[in-house]
Structures are given as C-alpha cells and as structure tokens.
Amino acid sequence: MPATKFTPSIASRPVYGGLKSHGAVPALMLANGPGGEALLELIKADPSVLPHTYMIYIPEGCDLGRSLEACGPASFFEAASYASILPRFRKLLADAGMNTRLYLAGTEGLIGQATSEALAAGMLLEAIDAEHRGSVARRMQCVHCKGITENVTTDPFTCSHCGLTLFVRDHYSRRHAAFQGVCVDAETPGEIPPRQEIKA
Amino acid sequence: MSTEMLRVTEIEALSPLVKRFRFEHPRGAKLPLFSGGAHVVVEMPDGDVLRRNAYSLISDPQDGSGYEIAVRREDGGRGGSRFMHACVRQGDMLRISAPLNLFSLDMRARKHVLIAGGIGITPILAQMRQLLRMQGRFEVHYAARARSEAAGLRLLPRLPHIHAHISDEGNRIDLGAILDRQPIGTHVYTCGPEGLITAVAQCAERLGWPRGSLHSEVFLAPPPGRSFEVTLARSGRTITVGPHQSLLEALEEAQVEIDWSCRGGACGRCETEVVSCHGRIEHHDHWLSEDEHSSQAKIMPCVSRFRGKELIINR
Secondary structure, three states: OOOOOOOOOOOOOOOOOOOOOOOOOOEEEEEEOOHHHHHHHHHHHOHHHOOOEEEEEEOOOOOOHHHHHHOOOOEEEEOOOHHHHHHHHHHHHHHOEOOOEEEEEEOHHHHHHHHHHHHHOOOOHHHEEEEEOOOOOEEEEEOOOOOEEEEEOEEOEEOOOOOOEEEEEEEEEOOOOEEEEEEOOOOOOOOOOOOEEOOO | OOEEEEEEEEEEEOOOOEEEEEEEOOOOOOOOOOOOOEEEEEEEEEOOEEEEEEEEEOOOOOOOOOEEEEEEOOOOOOOHHHHHHHOOOOOOEEEEEOOEEOOOOOOOOOEEEEEEEHHHHHHHHHHHHHHHHHOOOEEEEEEEOOOOOOHHHHHOOOOOOEEEEEHHHOOOOOHHHHHOOOEOOEEEEEEOOHHHHHHHHHHHHHHOOOHHHEEEEOOOOOOOOOOEEEEEOOOOOEEEEOOOOOHHHHHHHOOOOOOOOOOOOOOOOOOEEEEEEEEEEEOOOOOOOHHHHHHOOEEOOOOOEEEEEEEEEOO
C-alpha cells in the first residue's frame, strides 16, 4: 500500500513528510498495520539505519512482523496495540539521547499519539519522521465528554463514551492527536443528518 | 524604546580587563524584572558623541533592586567600553534601556547546557540564576584561556554541575565530551567568540543533534572601517559615516528617526531597504540570510558598512 495522500483542504492537519534515512544514529521505529511497509522501504533504501534501531510493530491484521524482524534491527518487539506498548515506548524515550531519531509509520492516530509522547519527552519535531499508511479513519475527541473514539469512518458518528451523535470537524489537535467531534443535534434534538463515509 | 536614568551604585574589578557595574533607581524604586539572557542598552555621553552599547544583564532576573552588567575593556574598540572603564564613577547617572531578551531559555527543555567562552559568560550568568531559582536541570561550561582572565569565576557558585575549563591549565573545553550522550530534551546555549559557536554547531551536527536544540548569541560591536557616503531616498540628503561610526549612529546624528534594539546585528529592528547600490555592502549582521546578503537589497545599519560608488537607502 503506498503512502496515503490527503486533500490539502484541512489546515490544522499535520503534513507527514515520509520516512528518510538519517543514517547510522540510534533510532526508534514504531509502525502499525501497513506502516510496516514504509519501514521495509526505508531499510531497503538505507540498511545503515538498522544496527542501532529499536523497532516496535503493531500488526493490526498485517503480517509484516516476520519480514521486519528478519531485517535484523538491534531489537524487535511486536505487540497487539499502542496502549500495550506505551510503557515500553515511554521507557525508550526516557533513555534516549539527543542524537536519537524517531521513525513513525502507519495510521494518523498512531503517528499523532507517538509524536505528542515524544514531544512531551523533550524530542524536537525535526527529529521525528512520519509517514501515513493505511486507513483514513480518524481518531476523534468528543468535545463534550472528552472521550476518545478510535477509528471513526463515518460522519456523523456515535461517541463511544457518552453516546451523543457527533459531527466530524476538520479541526485537528496535535496535543490530543485527534480531530474534534461536536454534537450534531444540539439545537434540534433527534434531527440527525444521514451518515456519510469519511473519504479524506 | 523606554529608558530610565539609573545611578551607578557599585563598580568592582572582576579581572584586570573586566569590571562589574551595578545600577539602581535613584529613589530606590523597583526595576522591571527580566529573563535570563536579556540585555540593556547603556547610553554613554562621551564629549559630543553619544555612544550606545548593549550589555547582557548578569544579575538575578527576579531581583528588581538593581541591574548588573560586566564590561570587558576593548582597547581596540570604538571607545564605549573604555568610557565605562575610565570615565564612569560610583554615583554617576546613566541612561539605561528596559531589558530585552533575544537569547532566552527554551522552557520546553528538560535539561539546559550553558556554554560560555570568555566575556560570553555574561548572559549565561543570568540564565544560570534563573535555572537555580526554577530548580531546573542544567550544566554550565565556562571556557577561558587563563584563570586571571576568567572574570566570571568569582560570580559562579561552586557546584558540581558548574565547570570551568581553563586551557592554560591543560583543561581545554572538550565539546564532544560535553555533548555526547546528553538525554533528549537537552537544549544548548552558547555565548562567546564566533569560533566557539561554530565549534558547538559542528560538534552537535556530527553527533546527530537536531539543529533546533542549539541557541547562541553573539553581540557584535560595530566594526570600524573606511568612511563612506549614504543617500537617504526620502529626503534626498547625503550623509557621511565616519570610520569609527556605524551607519545607525550617523543616521541618529542626522536626526533620522530609526527603530533599533540590540545595535549588534542580532535583533533585526533597524533593517533597512536598499533602493540602489553601486558597490558592495559589507554585511556584518547575523540577521539577514545569505541570500539577502548577496542580493544587496537590505542592510543592517547597526553593524554593516558600504564600499563603492553610491548607496541609496529607504530612510
């Protein structure tokens, strides 16, 4: 699957520059689903990124773990979800040095959450490479109950926490790594527009 | 720019070439607080010449009872530091600008590494005092040729994370050792000679550091040069810039209104458009980009000069 292309219409949405090798410096690589392909392409383009790399892969149905491990990073770890690798990722960031590079590939939700984690640890944005691969599903924050609903593919959608029907706003928060969802029938309760698929 | 007449309340020799000056409000009023790395501009009425030099504040940013600066006597300079050393006495009144910071700490940092060379210790002193108050995580590395020249030594507390590197004693600063293995979230602040700032940048790049974690400040004294003429497009007047005068000073002498702040090629406030240039602008600033320098479409009057037939600026 090639890198996901967005229409440039959403001003607040980050633009992901793609993965480019920064050479044989210590690196953390984190990918989910088809994002594994972006890592494989990066390694193929410059195998020198590998010897000092700690790689984490979340398959989410893609079977790329074995090929990634076979490349021979310094360390490889596969896990079921971002939530389950978060303590490990935080420890890796805490132990990282100023020359550490972060390579992120996969869904926008993964890139956004890992980026904000790395920034909080003191990493600079310019030390982070990201490439969006896979679904255009959005990670949404309900502005009313503040709950996060993952993998939203329709507009409007139902908040998985408070049950309100939420309109998908084109307003991305880097801090929350999520788009904003606002109650769609606040003025006229029950009057809900038909659901549409989110295409970008 | 807001200024205030302040009284010189203390003068102390920190080394044979460096003196510390303390300024206080004549009626004991509190002065505005500042942040580590800030500077003030001191006005020096020296005969019929009014000099203005920027000096970094070295006192505690949270202490409004006075401002302190340290001045190194530059015998080859244009006379500002000589005036401070030879003519200023305790009790004198001098006009001092409000503090302005072009070299502040990045508060997102998890750790701060402060590197100073020679008199470049001055802004680092105030940054250090701010970090001590904040209980921030930091290191200071102060490089000097000889202990007798290291004016900052007396102002640095004896703490395990404050290091003096005296090259005469075989303890030359080792930037590789300082920068290697620093944790993420480290920001580096360098003040000192250009060579030190370049060396830190090159070392950091070699180690793979992101550029945004590096901060530096060089204040330039306006370099002297040959006398030159400048035509002012708005009035059609032509003024002469003397060999020991900056273009900014010549404009001020000619009563041309011009905004300024650092007077050292760093802040960008006095940036001036060039209408026509037959010759070569000698750019000395750190403000304009290389492309802007080569296009000769802008000039920083505080430090840059001109050599050639004709220079017309939009003033």
